[in-house]
Amino acid sequence: MEEQSAVGAKAEKVQPVNTVLVVDDEENWCFVIKRILQKAGVGNQIFTANNGLQALEKLKAIAATNEKLPELIFIDLKMPVMDGFEFLEEATQSPELDLSQTRIFVLTSSMLPQDKERANEYPIAGFISKPLTHQILTSIIS
Amino acid sequence: MNLLHSKESLNSYFIEQIKDYAIFATDTKGIITVWNKGAERIKGYTEAEAIGQYYGILHPDEYQQAGHPQHELEAALQNGSYEAEDWRKRKDGSLFWATVTLTPIFDKKGKHIGFTKITGNITKQKELQDKLAERQQSALEHKNSELQKTNLDLDNFIYTASHDLRSPVTNIEALMLLLKEDLAEANALNDGTEEIVQRVIGSVNRLKHTIEDLTEITRLHKDSEENLSVEIINVQEVYKDILADLNSPGKQKACFMQTDFQVHQLQFSRKNFRSILYNLVSNAIKYQAPERDCIVRIHTHLEEPYVVLRVKDNGLGMTPRQQGQLFTMFKRFHDHVDGTGIGLFMVKRMVENAGGKIEVESEPGTGSEFKVYFRADM
Numbered sequence: 344m345e346e347q348s349a350v351g352a353k354a355e356k357v358q359p360v361n362t363v364l365v366v367d368d369e370e371n372w373c374f375v376i377k378r379i380l381q382k383a384g385v386g387n388q389i390f391t392a393n394n395g396l397q398a399l400e401k402l403k404a405i406a407a408t409n410e411k412l413p414e415l416i417f418i419d420l421k422m423p424v425m426d427g428f429e430f431l432e433e434a435t436q437s438p439e440l441d442l443s444q445t446r447i448f449v450l451t452s453s454m455l456p457q458d459k460e461r462a463n464e465y466p467i468a469g470f471i472s473k474p475l476t477h478q479i480l481t482s483i484i485s
Numbered sequence: 486m487n488l489l490h491s492k493e494s495l496n497s498y499f500i501e502q503i504k505d506y507a508i509f510a511t512d513t514k515g516i517i518t519v520w521n522k523g524a525e526r527i528k529g530y531t532e533a534e535a536i537g538q539y540y541g542i543l544h545p546d547e548y549q550q551a552g553h554p555q556h557e558l559e560a561a562l563q564n565g566s567y568e569a570e571d572w573r574k575r576k577d578g579s580l581f582w583a584t585v586t587l588t589p590i591f592d593k594k595g596k597h598i599g600f601t602k603i604t605g606n607i608t609k610q611k612e613l614q615d616k617l618a619e620r621q622q623s624a625l626e627h628k629n630s631e632l633q634k635t636n637l638d639l640d641n642f643i644y645t646a647s648h649d650l651r652s653p654v655t656n657i658e659a660l661m662l663l664l665k666e667d668l669a670e671a672n673a674l675n676d677g678t679e680e681i682v683q684r685v686i687g688s689v690n691r692l693k694h695t696i697e698d699l700t701e702i703t704r705l706h707k708d709s710e711e712n713l714s715v716e717i718i719n720v721q722e723v724y725k726d727i728l729a730d731l732n733s734p735g736k737q738k739a740c741f742m743q744t745d746f747q748v749h750q751l752q753f754s755r756k757n758f759r760s761i762l763y764n765l766v767s768n769a770i771k772y773q774a775p776e777r778d779c780i781v782r783i784h785t786h787l788e789e790p791y792v793v794l795r796v797k798d799n800g801l802g803m804t805p806r807q808q809g810q811l812f813t814m815f816k817r818f819h820d821h822v823d824g825t826g827i828g829l830f831m832v833k834r835m836v837e838n839a840g841g842k843i844e845v846e847s848e849p850g851t852g853s854e855f856k857v858y859f860r861a862d863m
Contacts, residue, residue, distance in 0.1 A: 369652065375659040382666065421648070452652035454700055455644075473652065474659035477666075 360484065362388045362413040366398040366430070367450075368422040376417055376450070376475055383480050386415065394422040395430030403439055412445050417475070420451040420458055427451070431465040442466075448483065450475055507604040510590070513597055515540045515558050527606050529576030540602065545574045561587040561600060570611075573604060582611040647700045654696065658689045701831065715839075718755045720746050720785055720794075727763045731770060740770050740779035748785040748792045753859055757835040762794070764828040765855050769798035774850070791841065791858040799852040808847055832857075 363386035365376045373391040380386050390413065392398035398418065405412055420427035427449060434440055434447075446468035451458065459470045471479060500508050500521050507524035511517050520535040528535070528543055541554030548554070561567035567587040572580045584605045592598050665682045668674040674682075724744065751758065766781060773779035777799060784795040803811065812833040836843050840860045847853035 369656065371653070371656045371660070375656060375663065378663050379659075382663075452648055452655060454648070454651070454697070474655040474662075476659070476662065 360386050360414045362386060362390070362411065363415040363417070364390045364392065364398060364401065364413040366392045366395065366416065366418040366422070366427070368393050368419065372419065372473070379475055379477055379480055383477060383484070385480065385484055386413075395425030395427060395433070397424075398430055399425070399433055399437075402434065403437070406439050406441070412440065412442065414445060416445060416447045417450045417471075418447060420449060420453055420462070428461060431462070431467070435465055505605065508601065509535070509540070510599055510601045511540050512599045515554060515600070518599065524604070527575075527581070527604060528573075534576070543573055543604075545572050545580060548572075557587055558600060562589050562597065565589070570607065581606050582608040643699050643702065647696045651693065651696050654689055654692050658686060658693070661686050661689065698831075715752055715754055718751050718753060718758055720749055720751055723755070723759050723762055724783065727759060727766060730763065731767055738773070738779060740773060740781050743780065743782045745782070745784045748787050751785075751792050751859055752861075753839065754835075757839070758859075761832050761835055761857060762796075764832045765794075765796040765857070768828065769796055769800060769853070772800040772853070773798065774800050774852075787861065788858070790861050792861045794857040794859065795854060796857075797852065797854040802849040802851050802853055803845075803847040804849050808845055811845060812843070 363380055365373050365380075367373050367376065370393075373393075377389050377391065380389055390401055392401050395418070398416070402412060418427045418430060425433075431447070434442065447466070448468055449462045449470045450473060451471075452473045453459075454472065462470050469483065471483075500519075503521060503523045504526055505523060507527040508519075508521045509517055509524045510519035517535050517538050517540050520530070520532040524535065525531055530538075539554070541549050544554050557567045557569075565588075568585065570582065570584050573583040573585070574580055584607050586603045588601050589597055590599050590601055661682055665674065665679070668678055668682070721744075724746075728742075762783075766783065769781040770779065780799050782795070782797040784793075784797075786793055786795075812829050833843050836857055836859070841858045843858070844856045845853060846856075
C-alpha cells in the first residue's frame with residue numbers, strides 16, 4: 344500500500360505513454376507486465392529486456408536513431424549480468440541517454456528496506472512491490 | 486625397643502621423610518618450630534634456615550604486606566582449619582601454585598600450642614587445568630563463531646529463499662488475475678471456473694503470507710542483534726491503532742473489548758509492541774467460542790520490575806498439551822481461522838529479546854489469559 348501511494352504522489356505531470364521498456368530476467372514477469380500494459384492500453388510499443396545490460400543497449404540503440412526514449416521503464420532489481428542498481432547507475436550517468444522524459448519504476452519482489460533506500464538514491468519515479476496489478480498501473484498512469 | 490618408642494620414632498621419621506609435601510609446625514605466633522624434608526625440597530629453605538623464622542616468609546611479598554599470613558592463622562584458629570589453593574614463594578623468590586592446609590594444634594588440656602601446615606606443590610596440575618580451561622575456552626569460542634556463522638547463513642538462506650519464492654508466487658497471482666479477466670472477457674467465467682480461480686488465488690495468498698512470515702523472522706533476528714530503537718509509547722494510542730486494523734469484516738461476531746490501562750506508558754520498540762498487542766488481541770478474537778458472546782479484557786499494571794500486559798478472553802481455551810506447544814513456530818490448533826501459526830512464536834521472541842517474559846493460563850471451554858512482562862527498568 345505504501346508503495347502505491349508513493350507512486351501516486353509522484354505521478355503528477357503525466358506524459359502520454361508511447362513506448363514502454365520492461366526489464367525482468369523472468370520471462371513470466373515480462374509477459375504479465377506486458378499483458379497488464381496492453382489491457383490498460385498503455386504504450387503503443389512495449390520492449391522487453393532480460394537484464395540491465397540488454398536494457399541499456401536497447402536504450403542506446405533507440406537514442407542513436409534519434410527516436411524518443413520510452414516514457415516508462417519498469418525494471419527488476421535482482422537480475423543476472425547487470426542488475427537493476429547497476430542499470431540505474433549506468434543509465435542515469437550516461438551522456439548518450441536523456442532520460443528527462445522517462446519515468447523509471449523499480450518493480451521488484453524484494454522486501455528489503457535497504458533495497459528501497461538504495462533505489463531511491465537514483466531519480467526513480469517509484470518503487471513497486473510485485474505483483475504489478477491493473478490498479479497499481481492505473482494509479483501510476485492517471 | 487618398646488612399642489611406644491618405635492611408634493614415636495616412626496611418626497617423626499614418617500613426617501620428616503615425606504618429600505612431596507612440605508610439612509611444618511609453628512608456635513602460636515607462626516614461628517616455625519618443625520621442618521621436614523619435603524618442606525626443604527619444596528620451599529628451598531634448610532631446616533636450620535627455617536626454624537625460628539616467621540612462616541610468612543613463605544608467602545609472596547604482596548601477601549606479606551597485606552597481612553595474609555596473620556589472617557590465615559586467625560582463620561585457622563577460628564574455623565578449625567584454613568585450606569586454600571594459592572601462590573606461595575620459594576627461598577629463591579620463585580612462586581609456585583600450592584594447596585595449603587593450616588591446622589591449629591592443642592595440648593591434652595585443650596590449650597592452643599601452635600599450628601601445623603601441609604603444603605603441596607600443584608603447579609603442574611594448575612598448568613594442566615589452565616591449559617584445559619584455555620582449550621575449552623578456545624573450543625567454545627570456535628563453536629560460538631561457527632554458530633554465529635550458521636545463524637547468518639540461515640538468515641541469508643531464509644532471506645534468499647523467501648525472495649526467490651516470492652517472485653514466482655506473486656507471478657502466479659498476477660497470471661491468475663489475468664486469466665480471470667480473460668475468462669470474464671470471453672464470457673467463460675462461470676461459478677465453477679471462478680471458484681477454481683479464487684481457490685488458486687487463496688492458496689497463493691497463504692503461501693505469500695508464509696513467505697512474508699519467514700522474512701519477518703529474519704528481520705526479528707537482525708533487530709535483536711542491532712538493538713531496536715526503544716521509545717516511550719502510549720499504550721492507549723497503540724491499542725486504538727490496532728483496533729482499526731482488527732475491524733476487518735470477518736465471518737466472526739464482534740467482540741466486547743474492555744480496557745483498563747493502569748500503566749499508560751511503556752518503554753519499548755513501538756513496532757514490536759504493536760505487533761505483540763495485535764497478535765494477542767487478534768488471537769483472542771479469532772479463537773472465540775461460538776456459543777457465547779466474546780469478551781476480551783486488556784489490562785496493564787505495574788509488577789516491579791515489570792510492566793505487565795494482560796490479554797484475557799472467554800474463548801475456546803487450550804489444553805495443557807496445546808499450551809506446551811503454543812510458542813513454537815508454525816503451530817496452529819484450529820484450522821477454522823486464517824494464519825500461519827507464527828504470531829506467538831514471534832511475540833515470545835520479541836518479548837524475550839528485550840529481557841521480558843510471557844506466560845499463559847488457559848482452560849478449554851473457559852478461555853485464555855496471556856501475560857506479557859516488559860522490563861520496566863530499561
